[in-house]
Amino acid sequence: MRAGLDQLPYICPMQLMISFFITLRWLDVVDIVIVALLLYQLYSLVRGTSAVSIFFGILLFYLLWLLVKALNMQLLATILGQFIGVGVIALIIVFQQELRRFLLMVGSRGIFNKENFKGFSGLNSVAYGSLNYEAIVSACQKMALQHTGALIVLTRKSDLKYHANTGERLDSEITSSILESIFFKNNPLHDGAVIISNNRVKAAKCVLPLTENTIFPFQLGLRHRAAVGISEQSDAIAIAVSEQTGEISIARNGALKINISPKQLREVLAEEFDD
Numbered sequence: 673m674r675a676g677l678d679q680l681p682y683i684c685p686m687q688l689m690i691s692f693f694i695t696l697r698w699l700d701v702v703d704i705v706i707v708a709l710l711l712y713q714l715y716s717l718v719r720g721t722s723a724v725s726i727f728f729g730i731l732l733f734y735l736l737w738l739l740v741k742a743l744n745m746q747l748l749a750t751i752l753g754q755f756i757g758v759g760v761i762a763l764i765i766v767f768q769q770e771l772r773r774f775l776l777m778v779g780s781r782g783i784f785n786k787e788n789f790k791g792f793s794g795l796n797s798v799a800y801g802s803l804n805y806e807a808i809v810s811a812c813q814k815m816a817l818q819h820t821g822a823l824i825v826l827t828r829k830s831d832l833k834y835h836a837n838t839g840e841r842l843d844s845e846i847t848s849s850i851l852e853s854i855f856f857k858n859n860p861l862h863d864g865a866v867i868i869s870n871n872r873v874k875a876a877k878c879v880l881p882l883t884e885n886t887i888f889p890f891q892l893g894l895r896h897r898a899a900v901g902i903s904e905q906s907d908a909i910a911i912a913v914s915e916q917t918g919e920i921s922i923a924r925n926g927a928l929k930i931n932i933s934p935k936q937l938r939e940v941l942a943e944e945f946d947d
Contacts, residue, residue: 802871804846805941811851812913812920813934821862821915822855823895825880826945827869830906836867839878846873855913865898865910881905883926892930899923909944911937 737752808824815822825832840861844850846868854876855862864877880898888897899910904926912921920937921930932940 803868803941803945804871805938805945807846807848808851808868808911808941809934809938810848812911812937814848814852815855815913816918816920816934819915819918820852820855820857820913821895822851822911822913823865823880823899824851824911825865825867825878825899825902826909826911826941827867828907828909828944830908831869831874832867832902832906832908835865835878835880835902836869836875839864839867839875841875842873844873846871865902880910885926889930892928896921896923896928896930900926900928903927909941 733752734756737749737756740749740752803826808826812822812824814820825835850873851866853859854866854873861876865880866873867875867878881901881904882894882897883900883904885900888900893914893916895912895914899912899921900923902908902910903923907925910923912923913919914921917931919931920934921928922932922937922940923929924940
C-alpha cells in the first residue's frame, strides 16, 4: 500500500493556484460580481425585517433534514423531504413581499444605480444610532397638546426604501417645525407616515402595512394599526399621536405602548438611538 502511494504524482500547490487563475476568465469575474450584487440587494431589502428570522428558520429546517437523513430515520426524512421538495414554491410564498420589492427596485431604478452601491462603498457614513430625537419629542409634545394626528417612523437597520417610495420624497433635516408643518391638517402631506432615516426626514405621506393582530384594541384607529404593522415587519420604531385623545403611543417589535409622556418618549429614544 505504501508503495502505491509513493507512485502517485506530486502536485505542487503553486501549480494548482496558477492553474486556477489561468482557467478563471474575465466573464467568471463578472459573473461573481453580479451574483454578489444581487445577493447584497436582497440582503438590504430584508435587513432588519422579519424575513431574516424566517430565512434562519428555513435554514435550520434544512439542516434538520440533513441530520435526519444522516441518521437514516426513514419516516421522518420522507416527511421532511416532501417539504424540501417544494422549497422553491414555499420560498416564493413566504418572501413574496420581499421579492416584489426587489423586482420593483430593479424595474424602477435598475441594479446599477449609484444608490445601490452605498452599502459597498461606505457612503452611508451616518449610523442608525445617531438621531436628533429632541426635535421629535418636542414636535410630538406640541402636536399632542393640539390634538394633531401624526405617525412618525424611525428606521434602524432597515431603511424602508420601499415604503418611502410610496410617499413624497423630502430628504430634509429634522426640526420640530418641519414635523409640525407636515402634519398640519391643511397640509397635503399630513395624511400618511413620515419616515426618518439616517437622521433625515426622508419622505412623508407614506403608506404602511397594517397589523393583522385580531386582538388589537378596537378603540385605536388605522394610525396605530399602521404603527404596529411596520414594527412587526421591520425593526423600525413608530410613534403615533392620536387626533382624538392627543395621546402619544410608541410601537416596537410589534408591541404598542399607549399614552406615554414626552419624558418617557425621550427615554425610549435615548435608549435606542444614543451612541
